[in-house]
Amino acid sequence: MRVLIVEDRERLRNWLQKGLKEAGFVVDAAADGKEGLWYALGNSYDAIILDLMLPGLDGLSILRQFRAAGREDQVLILTAKDTVPDRVRGLDLGADDYLVKPFAFEELLARVRALVRRGYGKHSPVIEIGDLRIDTAKRQVWRQEQEIELRAMEYKLLEYLARRAGETVSRTEIWEHLYDFGSQTASNVVDVYVASLRRKLDRPGEKSLIQTRRGLGYVLGASS
Amino acid sequence: MTRSLRSRLIVGMLLGMAVLLLAADTTIYTVQRRQLYRAFDDTLLSSANALVLLVHPGPFGYWFDSEGLARLLTSEIRPGALFQFWSDQPIDILPPRPGPDSMPSEPGPPGPAWEDRPPPEPGFRGPEPPPGPPPFRPPPEDAGPLRGRAPGELVVRSPLLNGRDLPRLDTPSGQARFEKIMMPGGGRGRAVGVQLQFPARGPGPRRLPPVELTIVVAASTVETEKQLSFLGALLAATALGTMAISGGVSWLVVSRGLRPLATVARKIAAMDETGLKQRLLGCGVPREIEPVVDQLNGLLGRLDEAFERERALTADVAHELRTPVAEVRTITEITLSRQRDPDEYRQALAETLDVIRTLQGLIEKLLVLARLEAGQMQAELQSVPLQPLLAEHWAQVRNRAAARGVTFEDRCPPEALVSADPKLLEVVLANVLSNAATYTPDGGRISAEAERVRDQHRLSIANTGCELSEGEVARVFDRFWRADAARGKSGLNCGLGLTLVRRAMEAMGGQAVAGVSQERCFVLTLTFQAAEGLG
Secondary structure, three states: OEEEEEOOOHHHHHHHHHHHHHOOOEEEEEOOHHHHHHHHHHOOOOEEEEOOOOOOOOHHHHHHHHHHOOOOOOEEEEEOOOOHHHHHHHHHOOOOEEEEOOOOHHHHHHHHHHHHHHHOOOOOOEEEEOOEEEEOOOOEEEEOOEEEOOOHHHHHHHHHHHHOOOOOEOHHHHHHHHOOOOOOOOOOHHHHHHHHHHHHHOOOOOOOOEEEEOOOEEEEOOOO | OOOOHHHHHHHHHHHHHHHHHHHHHHHHHHHHHHHHHHHHHHHHHHHHHHHHOOEEEEOOEEEEEHHHHHHHHHOOOOOOOEEEEEEOOOOEEEOOOOOHHHOOOOOOOOOOHHHHOOOOOOOOOOOOOOOOOOOOOOOOOOOOHHHOOOOOEEEEEOHHHOOOOOOOOOOOOOOEEEEEEEOOOOOEEEEEEEEEEEOOEOOHHHOEOOEEEEEEEEEEOHHHHHHHHHHHHHHHHHHHHHHHHHHHHHHHHHHHHHHHHHHHHHHHHOOOHHHOOOOOOOOOOOOOOHHHHHHHHHHHHHHHHHHHHHHHHHHHHHHHHHHHHHHHHHHHHHHHOOOOOHHHHHHHHHHHHHHHHHHHHHHHHHHHHHHHHHOOOOOOOEEEEHHHHHHHHHHHHHHHHHHOOOEEEEEOOOOOEEEEOHHHHHHHHHHHHHHHHHHOOOOOEEEEEEEEEOOEEEEEEEEOOOOOOHHHHHOOOOOOOOOHHHOOOOOOOOOOHHHHHHHHHHHOOOEEEEEEOOOOOEEEEEEEEEOHHHO
């Protein structure tokens, strides 16, 4: 799941980036308002963490322009402004959540996870597709009550496909949600991870959980 | 005097009105009274003049025409008037008509109106006397008093007197004298006295001696007084009525006029510090209250600005304090979330320490600033050499500046002695140099010079590469104001440094001014009092 942090305090930005990466997110970070808006409009994020007092362009202006562009990505405002009018203004401008500094990092993570779930129209942290079960809070995967160990990249791919279960997901979309802006990765890396996931999840003699739609992409848990 | 504006206005108005009414009514009453009495006196005088004409010269002396009197009583004499004649010579009272020869051939004595009166026309007969008073009957030839010869003798009196006397009013000949008298029948009245000299007439033994005649005519003034008191009562009643009605009307008018004040008061009462954005609308407010409303609006505006500044400051302080705390907490929580290498722990601790230093610097600045602004910090001025302190504080930021290729040019003369509080001066120099070291672009230059202007030292600290506009330079002393480019830089700068510098300079009796030079240098000029004066 890909997250954008727009925060002007360098130290806080770096540490948030580090913490979110360790929690399994793909993270982009912007240091000022204009850069933040450019990132937000140019990529698809599962959640955007937005500071309000930013040089160049303040957080509320970013939010306004972002929503005016018709973008529906989940936005969490993370700011030291704690008054009720500030919160109301932020939420009314289209923010999905509001967290005041200083905050507990655990809470920030939980809120971002909740935003991601909501972004895919789900409320439960556990995704079940047939006998496949994914606990997105604990980042654990079971198939037929048997836990399956996945590498970080494999888990990210599976969670993304599972969140969009039944839909055909293009390689570009997958790539965008698995890698941050600065990544320099070969374009066939998605296919490599799909192959390794299939090896771990599928059983011999059964139809693969992840189906290939030739020329379009992949689909998990196809009805057919 | 009551403190109610309404009562004052009304009482004042009524007082003014009372004075006005009193003056007007007094004038009306006085004029009316004079006119009434003048008319009254005129009738008395014309009655007297008419009576004078009843005295004619005859072959045996002057005689009184009693028939003429009877006629006059119904025409020319004021009705109800009383009269009385006195003469110093015997006068005949005769009913017969005087012959044409008996007309006075000489002009009468000098005097007013009666002088040129012609004698009664021969053959003229007045109407019969009214039946009321008994017709005048001439007394017999030898009737006592009428034929008497003593001076001041009574000749004839009004039948209405019924034998009583009128006071005899003596007056210079030919003049009339008016008096207030008590009427013989009771009641007040007015009388006119006229005295006439009839000259001697005729030759030899038949010569008529001169006669001095006194006539008094009086009438009761009771009727006139009644009229006057009625007029007085009418005027008083009208005045009181007018006062009462205008009192009521002005109560209504003043109440209505003061209603905007009550409205304004209600609006003010409904305000608290959260409602300072509202203004008392000027519409519908009378011109007289407009200045008050304008002033109040101005006051509200200033209060609002002050509150707004305080709110903004609180928000800024909260923001500036929360952000470092958020950093410490985030660093610590993320670091603790899993097992890490010692290097990672070391890195996290170092960064935490950095943030804590920032926080400490911020808190100290806030405290000093708060004390300076609350007046709790008194500057203890003494003579301080400027240059060594400048060098000392530069040494603290030298490494940081040198790392970015920033150089410092100290042109401050070593002999410059300023009047300053050493502690505050340290705060000032530390902040100014730290600011300069932070905001001067890489490879830039910082210079310090001091010049003596009369009894002041001006220390100018300039750094190259200023990107601030004029408007932005004006704001550098605002609390927590920071040029955009400055945000995100690490270090102790938190938008309080220059505010503190200015306050500290002011506390030391100096000042701090910021400007941009033509070479795009940011120049901060600190003005100190020269120390020589302190001895």
